[in-house]
Every structure is written in structure tokens, then in C-alpha cells.
Amino acid sequence: MFGVILYIDAGTGSIIIQGLIAAFAGAAVTARLYWSRIKRTFGRGATKPDEAEQDAPSDA
Amino acid sequence: MHEGPLAASFRDPSGFVFNHEGVLYRQVNQVYAGHYAELVGTGLCSRLQEAGLLIRHEEVDPPVAPDAAHHLTLRPDPVAFVSFPYEWCFGQLREAALLTLRIQREALAAGMTLKDASAYNVQFRGGEPVFIDTLSFERREEGAPWVAYGQFCRHFLAPLVLMSLSDVRLGRLLALHVDGVPLDLASALLPRRAWLRPALFAHLWLHARYQRRHASDADPEVARRRSLSRKQLENLVASLEGAVRRLEWDPQGTEWADYYDGDSYGDEGFAAKRDRVAAHLDAIAPETVWDLGANTGVFSRIAAERCDRVVSFDVDPACVERNFRQAREEGDKQILPLLLDLTNPSPGIGWANRERPPIFERGRPDAILALALIHHLAISNNVPLTRVSRFLADATDHLVIEFVPKADPKVKVLLASRADVFPDYTQEGFEAAFAPDWEVLDAAALSGSERTLYRMRRRR
Numbered sequence: 001m002f003g004v005i006l007y008i009d010a011g012t013g014s015i016i017i018q019g020l021i022a023a024f025a026g027a028a029v030t031a032r033l034y035w036s037r038i039k040r041t042f043g044r045g046a047t048k049p050d051e052a053e054q055d056a057p058s059d060a
Numbered sequence: 061m062h063e064g065p066l067a068a069s070f071r072d073p074s075g076f077v078f079n080h081e082g083v084l085y086r087q088v089n090q091v092y093a094g095h096y097a098e099l100v101g102t103g104l105c106s107r108l109q110e111a112g113l114l115i116r117h118e119e120v121d122p123p124v125a126p127d128a129a130h131h132l133t134l135r136p137d138p139v140a141f142v143s144f145p146y147e148w149c150f151g152q153l154r155e156a157a158l159l160t161l162r163i164q165r166e167a168l169a170a171g172m173t174l175k176d177a178s179a180y181n182v183q184f185r186g187g188e189p190v191f192i193d194t195l196s197f198e199r200r201e202e203g204a205p206w207v208a209y210g211q212f213c214r215h216f217l218a219p220l221v222l223m224s225l226s227d228v229r230l231g232r233l234l235a236l237h238v239d240g241v242p243l244d245l246a247s248a249l250l251p252r253r254a255w256l257r258p259a260l261f262a263h264l265w266l267h268a269r270y271q272r273r274h275a276s277d278a279d280p281e282v283a284r285r286r287s288l289s290r291k292q293l294e295n296l297v298a299s300l301e302g303a304v305r306r307l308e309w310d311p312q313g314t315e316w317a318d319y320y321d322g323d324s325y326g327d328e329g330f331a332a333k334r335d336r337v338a339a340h341l342d343a344i345a346p347e348t349v350w351d352l353g354a355n356t357g358v359f360s361r362i363a364a365e366r367c368d369r370v371v372s373f374d375v376d377p378a379c380v381e382r383n384f385r386q387a388r389e390e391g392d393k394q395i396l397p398l399l400l401d402l403t404n405p406s407p408g409i410g411w412a413n414r415e416r417p418p419i420f421e422r423g424r425p426d427a428i429l430a431l432a433l434i435h436h437l438a439i440s441n442n443v444p445l446t447r448v449s450r451f452l453a454d455a456t457d458h459l460v461i462e463f464v465p466k467a468d469p470k471v472k473v474l475l476a477s478r479a480d481v482f483p484d485y486t487q488e489g490f491e492a493a494f495a496p497d498w499e500v501l502d503a504a505a506l507s508g509s510e511r512t513l514y515r516m517r518r519r520r
Contacts (some may be wrong), residue, residue, distance in 0.1 A: 008208065010210065
């Protein structure tokens with residue numbers, strides 16, 4: 001029922017690089033999350049963790 | 061029989077678009093049946109449609125006997141005027157990019173994915189972009205990467221970055237490269253400071269390197285082994301979204317964007333011109349108007365108060381940008397600002413030059429506004445007035461046109477550094493040149509200037 005209709009060429013290079021970027025972006029999210037927690041612990045947390053999560057991946 | 065698939069509708073085996081008696085239909089093929097059922101069944105389709113992100117459609121009986129591959133026939137809402145990415149200003153391409161990413165995000169959440177990310181899948185209704193390819197959605201296999209990631213970078217990210225960081229005119233590269241700007245080309249053209257942004261470095265420069273390195277890989281396993289979780293794909297989309305959102309381009313300092321500020325009429329004369337244009341449009345009562353040389357769209361808005369749809373063309377990216385931003389701010393659904401160089405209009409491009417048709421084959425307006433335009437064609441570009449007349453007569457039946465004489469300050473500027481080789485560029489010469497094609501219904505001097513405004517009707 002679900003014939004795969006991948007009619008455009010994904011490109012091997014594009015597939016590999018998106019894996020790297022996605023992994024790196026994930027790491028950046030985690031890092032920001034922890035950083036904002038540390039800041040909050042020391043009473044400087046103006047940023048809510050969910051906001052940090054929204055912003056983080058764009059730095060990948 | 062219908063007239064067959066439209067010239068642009070041949071790449072995707074999922075279905076095709078065709079015209080029948082002036083109505084646009086989309087055939088869904090059996091091969092796509094499962095994906096279509098999923099798109100509808102998960103509620104993704106109606107969610108996107110209700111949010112105004114995806115074009116609405118109705119499932120209808122086939123208007124003509126369908127072929128053996130037929131599964132369903134859809135009748136999508138019509139789009140007033142089909143435009144292409146190389147006719148968009150920076151803001152339009154940016155909004156189209158963000159729309160595509162938002163839809164991919166929603167699709168991932170519903171267990172689906174966009175199988176293509178072509179800029180041609182987006183059209184504009186006034187200031188609002190809408191995704192038009194209902195067959196772009198596919199059920200996502202667990203671990204599958206985003207097949208359309210490379211296409212997204214070519215169609216959206218690369219041209220946007222070039223427009224933002226190098227020169228806004230590089231958006232026109234999309235007319236040369238029908239499947240988007242090659243990433244190695246974008247990388248070669250971008251200034252080094254682009255690479256200080258990690259996201260751009262990764263999505264463009266590194267991406268281009270990886271493409272080159274793996275260009276001749278013959279082993280399908282290299283790609284097949286890569287597995288990405290949904291969370292990872294969401295991160296990828298968020299990264300692209302952040303990169304696009306950070307791109308800016310501000311319309312200023314170009315030739316025409318400040319045109320109305322230092323104007324040729326004075327306030328009173330300009331108000332009088334607005335009133336006269338409005339009266340002419342009331343007399344014509346058109347449904348569709350094209351405003352050629354629209355600047356930031358002042359007269360397009362006067363037209364929009366009197367008709368259904370206006371396409372507002374200008375050659376200056378800054379004017380189109382301002383016009384588009386105003387349309388967005390006002391929630392306008394009638395005015396479509398587009399980039400157009402009348403001396404070199406969008407040609408037919410793509411396969412057999414038919415895939416993306418020339419701009420003047422995509423519609424015929426009931427009326428054309430050609431205000432403060434004639435001197436740019438006749439003097440800056442040396443087009444004989446008889447040819448301007450013929451060209452306009454091929455495009456429409458009703459014309460509101462302003463003649464700008466040599467005594468006008470704007471024309472003096474055009475003639476300041478060149479020989480006046482235009483002995484026929486006079487009001488009499490203009491009227492004589494237009495007489496074979498057009499019947500003058502009204503002509504009146506515009507107060508506060510030496511200009512004359514005409515309303516004309518094409519001779520049968």
C-alpha cells in the first residue's frame with residue numbers, strides 16, 4: 001500500500017551531512033538546556049528551559 | 061479527454077495536474093493512494109488547510125474518463141496568478157522557505173515527511189504564501205533521512221543567503237538553475253563572513269563539500285546505512301528555520317524605492333492623479349489589473365479597492381519588498397507584488413522551455429496601469445513607442461497610461477548624459493504611435509506636472 005515514491009535524488013552527500021548536522025544540533029540543544037539550568041541554579045536564569053530549546057538548534 | 065498533464069507536471073509519479081475547461085484538477089495515482097489516505101486520515105491535511113498553509117481541495121468525480129493509474133481526482137482552490145521564485149522579492153522567498161519548514165515540522169509530527177521541497181510548490185495569495193502540492197507528503201519510514209534536504213538548501217537557503225549577504229539581485233540565479241542554486245556555486249559566490257555563522261557553514265559550505273566528495277559513490281549502502289530519528293530530523297528543520305530567520309535584507313538605497321518621497325507632482329497633483337486613476341478604473345470596472353512599474357504599489361491599492369486581483373510589477377527589488385511587506389502587514393489577499401524587468405520579462409524555462417511558462421502567458425488582465433512608465437521604456441531602453449503600444453495591446457484590452465514628456469524633470473534626468481535620439485518622443489508622437497492599436501476614451505493633463513493621463517480601449 002505504501003509504495004515509496006522518492007522521485008528526487010536525495011544525494012549521498014546530502015544524506016550524510018544532514019545526519020551530522022542533526023546530531024550536532026541535538027548536542028547543542030542539550031548543552032543549552034544544561035547551561036540554562038546551571039544559570040537558574042545560581043539565580044541568573046532569565047531564560048526558561050523550553051525557550052532555550054527553541055533557540056538552540058539554529059546554532060548548529 | 062483533458063488536455064493532458066500541465067507542462068510542469070511530469071516529475072512525480074504520484075499524480076499530475078491538468079486543465080479541463082478552464083478548471084484545474086489534480087489526479088492522484090494509485091501508487092500514491094496509501095500516502096494520500098495517511099495525509100487525510102492523520103488529520104494532517106485538514107490541520108494544514110485550516111491554518112491556511114496548504115491549498116484546500118475537494119475530491120470530485122473525474123471530469124473526463126481517467127487513465128488506468130487513476131485513484132482519485134482533486135479540484136484544488138484556484139491560485140489567481142502563478143508566480144515563480146525568481147519573480148519574488150527576498151521577503152517572499154523567505155516566507156516561502158519558512159512555510160515549507162513549518163509544513164515539514166507538522167508532517168514529521170504526524171509521522172509523514174515532505175518528499176520534495178521545491179520553491180515551485182509555494183504560491184502567493186496577496187501577502188500569504190500557500191503550499192500547493194498536495195501530493196508532496198509521504199509516510200515516513202522509521203530512520204529515513206529527509207530526502208528533500210538538499211533540494212531545500214538549493215531552492216531556498218542558498219538563494220536567500222546570497223540575496224542577504226552578497227547582493228539581492230542574485231535571487232535571479234533561480235531563473236538559470238531550475239532545480240535551485242547549486243551549493244558549490246553559492247559557496248563560491250558568498251563572502252567569507254557567511255562562514256562565521258555555524259548554520260550557514262554547515263548547511264552550505266560543508267554540505268557542498270560532502271556532495272562533491274560523494275558525488276560518484278556507486279554503493280547505495282553508504283546512504284542507506286544512515287538512520288535519523290524523528291527528533292534528529294526535527295533538529296535539522298529547527299536548524300534550517302533558525303538560519304533562515306536570521307537572514308535579513310532591508311529595502312533602501314536603490315533607485316526607485318524613494319521615488320514617491322521626492323515626487324514630480326507635489327501633494328495636490330499626486331492626489332489629483334490618484335482620483336483620476338480611480339475614476340478611470342471605475343469606468344473600466346475590471347476584475348483583474350496589472351500595474352506595470354508599480355513602485356511600492358500606491359496605485360495597485362487604488363485598483364485593489366475596485367477589483368478582485370492586482371499583480372503589482374516592478375523592476376526594483378526594494379520596491380517589491382516594500383510592497384510585499386505592506387501587503388503582509390495589511391493581511392492583503394488581492395495584491396501580488398512581483399519582480400519584473402519589462403525590458404527582459406521572465407522567459408519560459410525548464411524542460412522544452414515549457415515547464416515554467418513566460419510571465420505574459422500566465423494570465424491576461426482586464427486592464428493595465430502603465431503610470432510613470434513610458435519614459436523608462438522609450439528613453440532608457442530605446443523601445444520605439446509603436447512597439448510599446450503593440451506589446452500592451454497584446455496583453456490587455458483596457459489601458460490607463462501616463463505620458464511623461466521631455467520637459468518633465470524625471471525625463472530630463474534620463475536625457476542628462478545621453479544624446480536625445482528620440483525626435484518622436486512628444487505627446488503628438490505618442491498619440492500617433494498608439495492610434496493603430498488603441499482608441500483614446502479620455503485624456504487629461506495632470507495638474508502640477510506636464511504629464512497627461514489617458515484611458516484607452518484596444519481596437520478590435
